[in-house]
Amino acid sequence: MLLDKFPRVPLAHLPTPLEYLPRLSAELGGPRIYVKRDDCTGLATGGNKTRKLEFSMAAALEEGADTIVTVGAVQSNHVRQAAAAACKLGLRCEVLLEHRVTDPSIYYTDSGNVLLDRIFGANLREYPADTDFDAAMDDVAEEVRAAGGKPYIIPGGASNPVGALGYVNCVIEMLGQFEEQNLDVGHIVTATGSAGTQGGLVVGLKALESAIPLLGIGVSIPRDEQEEKVYALARETADFIGKPGCVAREDVVANCDYVGPGYGMRTDSMNEAVLMLARSEGLLFDPVYSGKALAGMIDLVRKGELGDGDIVFLHTGGAAALFAYADQLQL
Numbered sequence: 284m285l286l287d288k289f290p291r292v293p294l295a296h297l298p299t300p301l302e303y304l305p306r307l308s309a310e311l312g313g314p315r316i317y318v319k320r321d322d323c324t325g326l327a328t329g330g331n332k333t334r335k336l337e338f339s340m341a342a343a344l345e346e347g348a349d350t351i352v353t354v355g356a357v358q359s360n361h362v363r364q365a366a367a368a369a370c371k372l373g374l375r376c377e378v379l380l381e382h383r384v385t386d387p388s389i390y391y392t393d394s395g396n397v398l399l400d401r402i403f404g405a406n407l408r409e410y411p412a413d414t415d416f417d418a419a420m421d422d423v424a425e426e427v428r429a430a431g432g433k434p435y436i437i438p439g440g441a442s443n444p445v446g447a448l449g450y451v452n453c454v455i456e457m458l459g460q461f462e463e464q465n466l467d468v469g470h471i472v473t474a475t476g477s478a479g480t481q482g483g484l485v486v487g488l489k490a491l492e493s494a495i496p497l498l499g500i501g502v503s504i505p506r507d508e509q510e511e512k513v514y515a516l517a518r519e520t521a522d523f524i525g526k527p528g529c530v531a532r533e534d535v536v537a538n539c540d541y542v543g544p545g546y547g548m549r550t551d552s553m554n555e556a557v558l559m560l561a562r563s564e565g566l567l568f569d570p571v572y573s574g575k576a577l578a579g580m581i582d583l584v585r586k587g588e589l590g591d592g593d594i595v596f597l598h599t600g601g602a603a604a605l606f607a608y609a610d611q612l613q614l
C-alpha cells in the first residue's frame with residue numbers, strides 16, 4: 284500500500300531468502316545470526332542496487348528516456364547493475380567512472396565489475412576523484428540530448444528518494460519473513476555508503492511502526508557525516524512516500540570504525556571476515572562494502588555490544604569485486 288502509487292519495473296528475484304547462519308553463530312558464541320540474501324537479487328550477479336533500480340528505471344521509462352546516465356567508482360556494483368538493467372530494458376547506458384583508489388592494480392582497472400560493465404556495452408568515461416559529478420553528469424546528459432537522445436540521470440548508488448523506495452520495499456518483505464520464521468530481531472545490520480539502503484530501511488521501519496534498531500556500518504566517511512547523509516535522504520524519502528517526519532535524527536545510527544585507510548582500501552578485519560564467512564558458511568562477501576560491514580558486526584558481537592536478540596545482516600552483494608582485489612586479499 285505504501286508504495287502502490289510508484290512505478291516499478293521487475294528486475295530482482297524477490298523475495299530474497301532469509302537464512303540462518305548456524306556455523307557462524309556458533310563460532311562467535313553470541314546471538315543467532317541470520318543473513319538477508321540481497322546478494323541474490325539475480326541481476327548480473329545481484330546486489331542491493333537492483334531493488335533500487337526497479338524504481339529508478341521505471342521512472343526513466345515513464346519519462347520516455349532512452350539513455351541512462353549514472354556514476355560510480357571503477358569497481359562500482361551500482362554501475363554494473365545499472366548497465367545490466369539498461370540492457371534488459373533496451374536503454375543505452377552512459378557511465379562516469381570515478382578513480383577513487385590510488386595505485387590501482389590491473390585487476391582493479393580491468394577485472395571484477397568494470398569487466399562486466401564492458402560486457403554489457405556501457406559507454407565508460409573515466410574521471411579523477413575530485414570531479415564535480417553533478418555538473419559532469421549534466422554535461423553528459425546535454426551531449427546525449429544534442430545527439431537526439433533522451434537522458435535520465437540516476438545518481439551514484441541510485442541513492443535518491445526514488446531509489447530508496449527499493450529499501451522501503453525490502454522492509455515490507457523482511458517484516459513478513461521475521462514473522463513467518465518467528466524471529467525476535469534485536470538488530471538489522473547493513474553496510475552504508477551512498478545512503479539509499481540505510482535511508483530506505485529506516486523510513487520503511489518507521490513508516491511501518493517497527494521498533495527494530497537499524498545499524499549502518501560505514502565504508503567511507505566519518506560517523507557524523509554518514510549519519511547526516513542518511514538522515515537527509517531519509518527525510519526526503521519520508522516526504523516522498525507521504526510519511527513526513529516519521530524518522531527522527533536518533534533513528535539513524537552509523538558506526539564508521541571499520542573503514543580503515545579509506546573507501547575501497549583493504550583492512551585486515553575485512554580480510555578476516557570475508558574468509559570466515561566463506562569458510563564457515565560458503566558465502567561470498569566483498570572487500571569494499573559487505574566485507575567491512577561484516578567485520579564490524581563480528582567485532583561488535585565479540586564485544587557483546589549487539590545484545591542477545593537475533594541479528595539480521597543484510598547482505599548487499601558485491602562479490603564481483605573480489606576479482607578486482609585478487610592481489611590484495613591474504614588467503
Ligand SMILES: *Cc1c(COP(=O)(O)O)cnc(C)c1O
Nearest residue numbers: 360476477478479480572599601
Ligand atoms: C552500494 C553498496 C552498498 C551501500 O549501499 P548504499 O545504498 O550506497 O549505502 C553496500 N554494499 C554493496 C555491495 C554495494 O554495492
